[in-house]
Amino acid sequence: MSSCVITADTPATVWKVLAGEGDTVSDGDTLMILEAMKMEIPVEAEQDGVVARILVAEGDLVEMDQRLVELV
């Protein structure tokens, strides 16, 4: 199965990381929640797979298009 990297759609702060490395996830599962402009922005899995790497931590500032989670 191909790997997939999920990136940030907007500059934001990482509010909550819900998934852990090694977790098996399904397409559409919420992996983490970003916060920008007082809004919560869920980051969802874009395919079924296993979380290979979480590339950010809670409280981090992320840029637009920054890599957040790697799925395999």
Next chain:
Amino acid sequence: MTEQHVRYFNRVLVANRGEIALRVIRTLQELSIASVAVYSDADTDSAHVVAADHAVHIGGSPVAESYLRIDRIIEAALSSGADAIHPGYGLLSENPDMVEACERAGLVWIGPSASAMRAMGSKLNARRLMIKAGVPVVPGGTEPIADEEAALAAAESLGYPVAFKASGAGGGKGFRVAHHASDVPAAFTGAAGEGERFFGDPTVYAERYLANPRHVEVQILADQHGSVIHLHERDCSVQRRHQKLVEEAPAPAVSAELRAAIGEIAIAAARSTGYVSAGTIEGLLDGDQFYFLEMNTRIQVEHPVTEMITGVDIVAEQLRIAAGHPLTLAQEAVRLSGHAIECRINAENAAKNFLPSPVRIGDYREPSGEGVRVDSGVRAGDAVHQWYDPLIAKLVVWAEDRDAATDRMLAALRDFTISGPATLLPFHAALLSTDQWRRGETCADLLADRAWLRSTAG
């Protein structure tokens, strides 16, 4: 000395940022009152800092490190020689601890008392107060619901659909609807959980759920001498997830008789807490029946539409009231002229589920002309920060009637250039071009229609 030449305060600190800080500073300048801005790291060069006579740095970019720091704001007021604080909306504007901190420091708070804020801060307490004052509330309970069994009993006696609300509910949080008995346990525990998480209070009550009401609110002014007047109503029915997007005055569905009736209800509601300053009674309109929903104990984002139809500067009235002056306007003297509409220009992409867009602004050109007002917090080249509210400007128009105001708004939206962030400019242009808007409907179906929202992409 005539009334116009009375200086209510020497120097006022504005404990806010963005468009509302600039809005307050504008009136201070008109009244020859010196202004003090406060700012975070991110706002060092922001428009409100440049516009004020003095500016004090109060901390880091997140609001918890700056604009929510009561201690730093009081210290800034004392060190800059301010004699009063205007809170704007949001942030500390409805925090009774802030009001008490002002009193202890010998500063005048330009707003209501801490006790009035506390009375209205609890929805359940406000419902009890309103019932006692003879103000209509949405049919439902006045006591906390203990458990799921009690929740089911309450739902069965009210009839479905029924809403479970946390006593501290606001901004769409702490509010769940049950359409059938089987929904009740999840709705009750969901509302209690959000109440605990967002407002520190798991208390829940039940009320009848009105499916597609209009959101109608009444602006009131109350002085320290017992006079209370209303400045007519606003309609704020165009909302998404309980966030207002478009507001207008007068309300399209309110007749002159109903206007007088809801104005009296609003005055009774304000009197029941001994309210002083500007405030808003928010309600739901179901046919001709108006129900009290909550009282907002501050100036509101949408206050300009009321200013446009009445000619009253609400910030100037707040200053006058806080300085102890009686209202200069009697109820009979409050005029209602024409129609005003406000579009909130948020840095959000409506076509992408209202995704925030905190991106630096490139070109920025405001519309102008007869009956056009822009309350903005940004200029060309300004950063739009992720730490703050997405509202970057408000476009407000006035014309002789609703149709003419809609045409004027559509032209003004076309003339507004903001490059860089995604904004709600194309969304508003699409919404105000629909037959639903022209007919004065709430447009709730459009705001829930993902395909229509995607089609608004600018």
